[in-house]
Amino acid sequence: MLAAVLAAGGIGSGCGGSEAASAPKLAEGARSEGLEHEPCGGSGDRSDVLDTNGDRKPEITRYFDAASHEKCRVVDLNHDGKPDIFEYFDSNGAVRRREFCYDDTGLVNAIEYYESGKLVRREYDIGGGHRIDTWDWFDPNAPVDPKTGRPAHPVRRERDTKGNGRVDQWWTWNGSQLTIAIDRNGDGKPDPNSALVFGDDGGTATDAGTVGTLSNAGSTALAGADAAAANGAQQAHGLGAGR
Numbered sequence: 384m385l386a387a388v389l390a391a392g393g394i395g396s397g398c399g400g401s402e403a404a405s406a407p408k409l410a411e412g413a414r415s416e417g418l419e420h421e422p423c424g425g426s427g428d429r430s431d432v433l434d435t436n437g438d439r440k441p442e443i444t445r446y447f448d449a450a451s452h453e454k455c456r457v458v459d460l461n462h463d464g465k466p467d468i469f470e471y472f473d474s475n476g477a478v479r480r481r482e483f484c485y486d487d488t489g490l491v492n493a494i495e496y497y498e499s500g501k502l503v504r505r506e507y508d509i510g511g512g513h514r515i516d517t518w519d520w521f522d523p524n525a526p527v528d529p530k531t532g533r534p535a536h537p538v539r540r541e542r543d544t545k546g547n548g549r550v551d552q553w554w555t556w557n558g559s560q561l562t563i564a565i566d567r568n569g570d571g572k573p574d575p576n577s578a579l580v581f582g583d584d585g586g587t588a589t590d591a592g593t594v595g596t597l598s599n600a601g602s603t604a605l606a607g608a609d610a611a612a613a614n615g616a617q618q619a620h621g622l623g624a625g626r
């Protein structure tokens with residue numbers, strides 16, 4: 384109950400900083416870009432801590448509801464006393480949300496949403512502007528990569544590459560073929576004939592330079608995000624399993 388209330392109203396301090404979410408923008412193609420931290424734990428909650436290296440700073444702090452179900456945990460992977468991952472669980476114990484702090488700013492950089500333990504959506508800050516600039520949607524039934532625990536790619540992605548609160552790229556996957564539609568004239572819609580297509584052979588695009596830039600920029604950041612997420616989750620669960 385508390386978690387639901389907090390989820391509905393929670394715009395908080397994230398991984399130690401303070402970042403107020405901007406008011407929702409209603410223009411066509413606009414999306415909310417606030418990285419809204421969901422509070423995890425309070426002074427009245429039962430919790431336990433795990434300090435694996437004895438420096439009196441916990442690597443994992445777990446918070447429980449009145450029925451002793453773990454509702455969320457805070458994980459500090461690099462022993463600096465600042466959270467790196469927040470994980471939230473549903474009433475069945477399946478993960479429902481993860482927040483990641485990839486850099487040293489102390490702010491949430493990415494949020495993943497799960498349904499019945501399956502990744503369905505991800506929002507993140509690729510550009511480092513402390514706001515969401517990339518939105519991914521996943522097929523919860525897609526096979527997952529054993530290394531990352533996630534599908535190889537989303538089914539759909541939207542990006543705001545200019546940081547102006549408006550989506551200007553639309554990525555869609557059909558199998559391994561990726562199509563990117565682009566808004567260059569700023570009307571919030573894909574420009575006619577703007578779609579760039581590339582697939583298995585890696586070379587069918589009409590504008591090779593642009594595609595290379597787009598695909599490299601996207602995949603580098605994404606690979607980093609996926610690796611950090613997978614690494615963090617594995618370490619977190621490894622620590623938890625070792626209790």
Ligand SMILES: [Ca+2]
Nearest residue numbers: 434436438440
């Ligand atoms: Ca410690």
Ligand SMILES: [Ca+2]
Nearest residue numbers: 459461463465
């Ligand atoms: Ca940390």
Ligand SMILES: [Ca+2]
Nearest residue numbers: 566572573574
């Ligand atoms: Ca346009």
